[in-house]
Amino acid sequence: MRRVSVFGATGSIGQNTLDLIGRDPSSYRVVALTGGRNVAQLAADAVRLRAEVAVVADEALLPDLRAALAGSGVEAGAGRHALLEAADRPADWVMSAIVGAAGLEPGLRALRQGATLALANKESMVCAGRLMLREAAAHGGRLLPVDSEHSAVFQALIGEDMAAVERVIITASGGAFRDWPLDRLDEATPEQAATHPNWAMGQRITIDSASMFNKALELIETREFFGLDPAMIETVVHPESMIHALVGFNDGALMAHVGPPDMRHAIGFALHWPERRSLPVERLDLVKLGQMTFRTACETRWPAL
Template identity: 70%
Template sequence: MSNPLRITVFGSTGSIGESTLDLISRDPDRFQVVALTAGRNTARLAQQALALRPAIAVTAFEDCLPDLAERLAGTGIAVAAGPEALLEAADRPADWIMSAIIGAAGLEPGLRALRNGGTLALANKESLVCAGPLLMAEAKRYGARILPVDSEHSAVFQALVGESIAEVERVILTASGGAFRDWPLDELAGATLAQASSHPNWDMGQRITIDSASMFNKALEVIETHEYFGIAPEKIEVIVHPESLIHALVGFPDGALMAHVGPADMRHAIGYALNWPDRRALPVERLDLAKIGSLTFRTPDERRYPALRLAREVMAAGGLSGALFNAAKERALDHFIAGTLKFTDMAVLVEQVLTQTAAESGFRGALTLDKVRVADQVARQAVDQIVGRGKVLA
């Protein structure tokens, strides 16, 4: 019997992390958990650690360490906290690393984990949006592999098996349309946090669910497609597909469209990356196409989803635009959650920040991690200043 696959999971208490651990726990002889990291949900992190016995459990927040330490006292499982502890966890040798930390915070642990030369299963789309060239170069430098875990990018990856990327005519990413896909446009400004936090198809965390409603999530995925696959921006399309059963399509010069069809269950994309290049049985629904009956599609209205237009502008600008875009989006979302910004003001605010920072000389030239950090900070500060002054321009 071969040695078990050494596994690290960043973001273990989120929906992606939970689904990953569900698959791992079903076949414990195949896997050895090295490290688990999470945010403030130390109760759940401790439960996971007790069940899977990693060498270390890490919380990203230092004030959460006493609680985690108390819960795992006497177990022999090491505990740690803070950004440096996350990086130290990334340094631990592992064969397969799930990168599922939400937001730009997932970039540096992912970069560090690549140094082990294993497989980085990338659910943190922000890493490619903020620093795609850096991430891909680091993987090449250390002989590591990056496998996509977003359902759309996993679908594209699978549709390309046996095909040449040079022959791709177009990539079509599907979007559910989110919570407000059928709302009258003039009512969107009054959308509440509770309404934006309810997804019609997927069971996800609050932030990504709101990003689905605004389609900022899809905007990030468009940029991610460009960065990961090297597909030209003009070849990337988005279509609203309310059933969320076709996850992406790849078109070829002969007119063929290869579609990936499957249930709205992230365990498929996770399991594909976990078992790649093999396919193994997964505990997901088998679709009954006759019962489903029909699939529907519609063109996304960019008045409803201005984030899609902003994504094209970011790809055209290149450089640090992705880092600025993502940071402004994350901070605008913070303000919406806090009640200091309307739902429709998020895209307006992000565009203001992009326009405001476009001419700053510090954001030109070669892409470096230090510049990404600075761009992230500058964009977040700009959002706070604009909101503080009440100068969000509709």
């Protein structure tokens, strides 16, 4: 039985992770679940999955969490100290899905105990990629990418010689404003940016997708994760979001990872790695899909790139 913890359990990545764990509960022992302010969701998941401890980020919400967990046997904690204590608890596999640089320290704690860290928190690699890789190597931990693009690159590279890689192409949906005339962008509102055409994600990442700031971070993450020269990394807009990334080799071949826009693909790959197991995701009907299109990632429209 694998010991698992989920940091950022109440967000979209965390909820998809718990969905997969909950489908096979006899295979996992849930050590720690952490969340931001959604006490009701955090407590319900902790009780359902029989977690050892649940931690909420806001210390003022500790009484509410304790009340929600009363009689369940699940410990309650709140604040940074409790989060780091949860990260220090032995686990075999840890999902890092806390938003922003706040996810760095608990991720490092997990690596230092030799855990496999499934990394959905791209900011950790952006601000401290070399440190993350060094700590994983020093303590026998492992980093597995969970962003769909980086999981796709990772999978395309299995069994391949990095010396044969010529380029990596990261795809982007284009977000909410991909079809807007450029002269309308100054009128865009946060509410308009918060609607994604393809993916169901949290508000911040959805808005960052509209501006492509999220994709800019992913380009940096690609460089850090795979040790590539930045000149080898490209971005193309792919409105259908079916191809998540491609790896180009020195013989001219391109290896693409193709699948529906469902984060359980990348999460499930990391959860079950090195095996592949059945996942409850849509199977693509290529005839029904009909076509896939690609556009230049215009740096006038998306200056973050």
